[in-house]
Amino acid sequence: MRSAVVLLLLAVPAFAQEPTRTHAVTVDDYFTLAGVAQIAVSPDGKQVAYTEARWDKADDLRKSDLWVLDQVRQASSGRRLTFDRANDRNPKWGDDGKVLYFLGNRKREGEKKPPYDGSTQVWRINPAGGDPAAVTRVEGGVTGFDVAAGGAYLFYSVDKTHHDEDDFAKLRAKTKADYGHGVRKVSEVYRLNVRKWRSEKVVDDTRYVREFSASADGRRLGMITAFDDTVVKSEGESRVDVWTEGGKVVTPPTEAYRAKASTPNAWLGDVEWSPDGKRFAFCLIFDGHPAEVVVGTESSAGWEVALLERAGWEVVGYGRALGTPIQWLGTDELLVQTEKAGRVGVRPVSLAKTVRHALPANLPDNVLACAPVDDDASTVVTIGGGLSMPVVTKHGPKGPPVQLLDPNWQAADWKLPTVKHVTWKAADGTEVGGVLELPPDYKAGTKLPLVVGIHGGPTTSTKDAVEFDPHNGRLYFAVNGYAVLFPNYRGSTGYGDKFVRDLIGNENNVEVNDIIAGVQHLVKEGIADGDRVGVMGWSNGGYLTNCLITRKDLPFKLRAASSGAGIVDSVAEWGFNDEPAYPKVFKKGHPWEAADEYKKTSPTYALGNVTTPTLIHVGGNDVRCPPGHSRMLYRALKEYLKVPTELIEYPGEPHGLTKMSHRKAKMEWDLAWFEKYLKNAK
Template identity: 35%
Template sequence: MGRVNQLSALALMSMSLIASSSLASQRDHTITTDDFFSVAGMGGVQLSPDGRQAVWLESRWDKELDKAQRDLWLVNTKSSQSQRLTFTNESESSPQWSPDSQYIYYLGQQGDKEGKAPFNAKRQVFRFNVSTLQSVPVTKEKRGVKSYQLSQDGKQLYFTTSKESQDDDTWAGMRASHSAPQYGHGKQDTNPLYKLDLQHYTQTLLLDDDKVVWEFSVSNDGGKIARITTTDTELVFLEGWSNIEVFNTSDASNKVLEDSAWREQAPSPYGWLLGLSWHDDNQQLAFRIDYDGHPGQLFVNQTNQDKLLEISRPGDATLNGSNINWRPDSDEICYRGSDHGRVKLFCTEVDDGKQGDTRTVVNGDLVIGSYSFSHNGKKLAFSHNGLDHFYDMFIADANSKRAKYKRITNINPQVDTWVLPQISTVSWQAPDGSTVEGILDLPASYKPEDGPLPLIVQIHGGPTSATPYALQHRSYGRSTFTANGWALLSPNYRGSTGYGDKFLTDLVGHEHEIEVQDILAGVDYLIAEGIADKDKMAVMGWSNGGYLTNALIATTERFKAASSGAGVFDQRLQWILEDTPGHVINFMDGKQPWEDPQLYSHGSSLTYADKIKTPTLIHIGENDARVPLGHAQGLYRALRHYLNVPVELVVYPGEGHGLSKYQHRKAKMEWDQRWFNYYVLGIEPK
């Protein structure tokens, strides 16, 4: 048995969505594939210190450039008037305000590879004058700038660049004398740390210890610099062999923080350190660690006392992202958390090394992205993806316990004319009695009396992630299909974030089993409710969604078509080839392939490939390091050459784990639609 949250009020919800931004008669545009490329994204929200303006990074697809690229935009928080600041063909990143709110610093690229720095097509720090609307470079590094931070007083610029470092071991001489081959190790790019005096433009090397620096953060007084470091650039080092180091600028001493709390005592040794934030007192350092398959942790270290506090999360929330920040002029550490399809902003008091109250800063059905506080901590700017709009910027009172929020941008005005899907949360019972939830998208005009619809099950990746309760137009499923009369279910199966720690960790040691049953139970529920047509169903997903697509078609013949994107086919092969093998080990209950071969066999669709009868469309990036090409080739070989199952293999040249080119995204979306139309609905491809 199950229930539909809000489904009985679908028509009312649809009307409220329409009324929120425009009259119903104005919504007359049916969503198409091409509309995907009209959608602008918002990230990197930074509120000016005085709270009067905010900057963000706006990403847009460019057909001529065959890619998406980001530009800086500015908005007045009072008048809501906005303007574009940069117009390059490259993506800007990492905006930061000067303390007087007069300048915006950012990372950008200009010139060409043959030019001299700073116009050498390498990332440099630029400074944009808000009054004159002019931008100038402030660094000129030959190999570019990796990351930077402006000092609290705006007089110093700290940044990391890169240099090639060689291992000094027994075989270093052999590698050097035979440099033509490529070696598994022996050299890497390390990241020296510099300080640039912005008054006199003198540059000082602060620290060069041949470490790879993934992130750094300077205390407000400039006395301490925290770094996340490894000895090599391979990601395998970051997921379990990374350190947090604190460098004292006064005596050049360097201390590695004791790591037992997030290594030996952690649910997994393969954790990713991320997010560094200093409190105003220059003593408390907050940081995060994430684990595939296990809940992430948030710590506060008092560097002067060697005291470590782990922050407890509220309710069922799972930590989300690396953007943790101390709210200025307060003792609150703030962080985002996934919570039942929403993403909320929480702030927790820390007093004398002890945790105090935790509050939700802004209440409501929010999916918060990036956020930023004013210099006094009283005003908050954040991006939010709602039910009738994509990410836009909002302003709120950061001090209030029940802060009201105001929308100040509309970067996708074309959406005001779209006929939007009906979006609701649904829940059902898994075979073991657990409650599972998902996001259900239905055509705008659908009414329960209309009867069952063809169904697409669209599965999120991760799996330590979740599909949000928000409007999405994605190349992996949502919006286009509902516009063409399909129902679309996005299940937040076992292992998803935001439903409690047990719900998350139930998946460990049970891949290809417990989450498959969760998803099939959701399908059964929609059929029983008369929403889904049991004879017209398809399944699709990317990354772990592709893995689960493979798992589902190896478990059941109920789906008439499948689209498997960047999906694992064999867990041993994944351990061998992927760039983060700790991911596999975590879900294989911490076992290496030689320690429990049967568990790896059980978690692999290759083991059950002879059960696959579903016509399958396979997508893969040629250079995918996360789910390498061999998985797609193996699935294709099995289906085409040995099992005689209709199959098409689509390999995207030069692409990695995501599709970055305009033409590739469009090809994927159109292939999916034609494939499903043909094998599910019987419509001949054009």
Template identity: 30%
Template sequence: MKTHALLLALSLFAGSVLATEPAPRRPASIDELLQLKTLVGGTQISPDGRYVAYLISQADFKQDAFVTSIWLADTTTGRQFPLTQGGKSAGNPQWSPDGRWLAFTSGRVDDKDQLFAIRPDGGEAVQLSKSETGVRGYAWSPDGQQIAFTANEAPSQAAKDRKAHFADYEVVRKETQAAQLWTLNLAEALAAPQAGQQRTRNAQLHVEGFNWSPDGGRIAFSAGASPEARHLATTDLYLLTLSDNSVRPLVVQPGPDSNPHWSPDGRQIAFVSLMGRTPFFTRNQRIAVVPVEGGTPRSVSEAFDEHAALIGWTADGLYFGGLQRTNGHVFRLDPASGRIERVSAPDALMAGGVSLSRDGRRLAYTAPSPHSLAEVFVTDLPRFAPHQLTQLTEQTRGFWMARRELIRWKSKDGTEIEGVLIKPADFDPQKKHPLLTIVHGGPTGIDRPTLLDMRYYPSDLWAARGALLLKVNYRGSAGYGEAFRRLNERNLGIGDAWDVVSGVDHLVALGWVDKDRVGSMGWSQGGYISAFLGTATNRFAAVSVGAGISDWSTYYYNTDIPQFTLNYLGADPVADPEIYRKTSPSGYLKGARTPTLIQHGELDKRVPIANAYQLRQALEDRNVPVELIVYKSFGHGITKPKAARAQMQHNLDWFNHWIFKDPLPDYAAPELPKPKKE
């Protein structure tokens, strides 16, 4: 009996041990990647520094939406909780100056963004606005008694009558609706939603960013000629006096001027500017200061060789965020001397989404790492000693994940290029691996060594099969200074291709890569570069072109932002047809033979879908394997979970076939999972 009891106890003990052993790790599926809770946007720290508001996004496949909710973290207790819940997203949280209310925007009523306010201790949100066209941006007055917001003017009765008689049409570039400034009284809005009082009335001024004066009597704002992207360079600064609604220009110069911030004493305004330099796409965005009464703007961030993102102006100086290679930091700037001090640490920090408490003594931010998802942190100042508030990375604990590290190499012309190398967790340098390059958009985007790719390209699933993945910060990428960004002026595609191919060559030379199993993919500018690599070279076994440019002439004449092309190529297609041929994938089609997957949004205005059809037909004419998949009702990005699932699966299948030799499924009749029983 004793022996039997002992054996039984041992067997039960062994069973309990086996039961508590963690399940073996595995790569996350596409659906699991899409359903991870992730941070979107920045932080909003309360005026007293006690709470930090932040946004969490998660896929909801039932309503086919990425739903964003507002969460709060109590910096004293560490407690985190959702402040908004339900089927409709909430966004753009902003604290009232006394911290009693948190305002936000949501389309939960009639699918138009309106202003709401909620107490930080919970309860029901109160609708504040009833704008006919929906609220765009907003800001509390310093005393908390008013809220200013931007909204488009309602269509005129004549426009409504025309639509009723002729149906709906648009006369291009003659009927854009410019946003205007409005204010509402908080006490009245808490009693019943308000339409607000219109403060500006100028169809030639599209109001964008704005900031209240410390005394609440004036609003500084930036405005361009229209909301069209082609007018990005026309934004200037203006001052609105609320007592009589008068508007006067404050800064008028070539190039964009935006994001005004008043000095604490109300005598100066800081803003972000190109200081009249053109072409402006590749130039450093600087911080400038101008007296409120007018005068010549003075650039104060000359010592910082990157874009300076203005955060705020406190008694200690101007705070701004900026990149240093792939790292992101917070800086303090003395506007009188131009002296810049880095506030954040360590060197490899990738901080973003920064906000300051009212006294400037506490700072909140978000940051990812090679081993974690983006998390929310808070620190007191001036000593930078951050405390982590969120634990979103816990969601990934059961997943197998690849390793991420930075590498550098020399491009064809000797330029140093940096990239993110993604390795299998069990990487063996003695073996030759397949290699997939993922090329970011922009071109002034940047890839960073951050955990997990959750959209577009499921890199960890390929790494789980033994592939290396290389994300190239090619010339033109942000973080490396103005001179580096300017290296692809009149050199698009060409110099970018040098940078990607030299990265491939670098890994081949190390003996890590099977040169016959190399692919490339990317979206937007990354799609264009992949198309260029697939036509101008025969180095790749397959490419995927996402929302990419195939012909710069086609792009220029159809895009909503032709100034982009003029900035980079220097002329229009009639004036300089050779530069358009030389930098276009279509200029190299005669020798093309790379299997190509083309993905494009049906309603894309930034890179119009004509580029996709043009590339597909040209490749088909030359018997090159090609598939074109059009995602219905989408513009330049894929913004809903079901289409994101499809887009990722299409890429997974394409490279699994051409790189790993799996069968290629029929995209028109894919194998679907069996419906789940309710």
């Protein structure tokens, strides 16, 4: 997967009165937005805990604090519980609803020991008020935690270094260096009785535990484990292991999601237990294939593991919004997050073939997170997305939805772009969809300079909702007078299984043609000026930007480009990035097995065609799309082709930009570059 983190702006429901919008949105407005996520309903259904992330110039970062809504049954204001910017996250209720557990990183001046040395620890707080108290004080911090719904047990994981025994183990120990193998990170899992405050180590299998989930009674763990903590081991060799109290860790059959799967290179995630602890479910997320849900069922013969049958609907995979895409509704029914044509929804799916839970009928267009309040799911709390800004809403079986929270009230007067899903025909007749943003004051019949913003992944999609995304141009170009098309090209999710799989063996071909056809469609419709077209994207969107600028004889004038963390050479991608299964899946083999495919998909060999002024962005510590690709592109354009270009390498940044100053620079550079070379092109 080549993608980047997006701050989602969620919708005011249809029942809210549209405010008068007079404020022209600026780059600085982005940093006033609060991101709401990770909602957790209290056991009695009366309160909702959530995290709210905000930007701060002082530390140049966005960090989250813990909040609570006191009255789910009626509109109320959020009440802030933590204030020290410790990036508090993953709230979970104790069984009595009188305590909240969460992860945080607290740092006190001069402290060198946990819990105030900045390491990740488990904390607890009384939702009525008070200061957070440390639950764990682990050297180096914890890597994850969960609370058994029964309330007596809290589990947490820690990392340790393991030295494998082989012929060279002593030599590795003698020589201080970084080794390719032989020394690896593995995990231990502890169970803490929060009533007696005694802990015990329950898992120590010299495997890395990437995530885990506790059964309601605290007597079982479902764990996603791998040989070590590297992506290459998790994307094709990870598995689900089950620990049971009084017994050993066992591995239920893996054939359904490895040997018999569409590809064995799936990413496993979001393991969840049924209330009775007799079933577990988790997600399979693929590159190049639709996501799946896997269910394990305990029987007298052991565990039976199978894919959940999908009847024409798609599970949200890489393109998930917030929270988990699966939740149990009783012992044999799941609430699954689904996707269709840029819209995210939820649906109950029964293992017994008869759905018993009926969700409220008035859910928003995009359900980015959903938490049932009642056992029958007739009342739910959602974070809902659409064509305006964020709210948390309660939906019941009767009456209109009740808005519980609007954390971005300051955006009520922002002049937002119009957003709509559009479709067009590709050259081969396939219908392709995407999202079109137009300026707030756009007048029909006006031809505008067009920016094509390409999503990463590619096994994800651009959503039909208002988003403010510095990585691929959402919102900040449209409010500055551009038409912006976000194509969900072949390989994107939400348009059927075949549409997703069509990209395998067809990179730098079918999806590029889909994008070209989308531009031609908007030119034909009189929306886009075919003489003023620009392209931008991040990750796989950066790769496709590189593909487009190397294309000869485009049917429009490509005046400007912004390539963000883009791949240039497919063999280098296989060799240097942290997930080699990605190119293996799409190229149908390793470089020595599919040499022609690797060459065909590499913009490297067509760099001599580039004439488009190209701005290049990349994180200095990006291991997904390493900066060598961006440096290669820059060298070709600057030193040899003499094409206008700039390389901006953001120091210390990973695959997505995390610092406030860097996100601001990215947007300002994009706007200035496209102003010069696209909007004002003659």
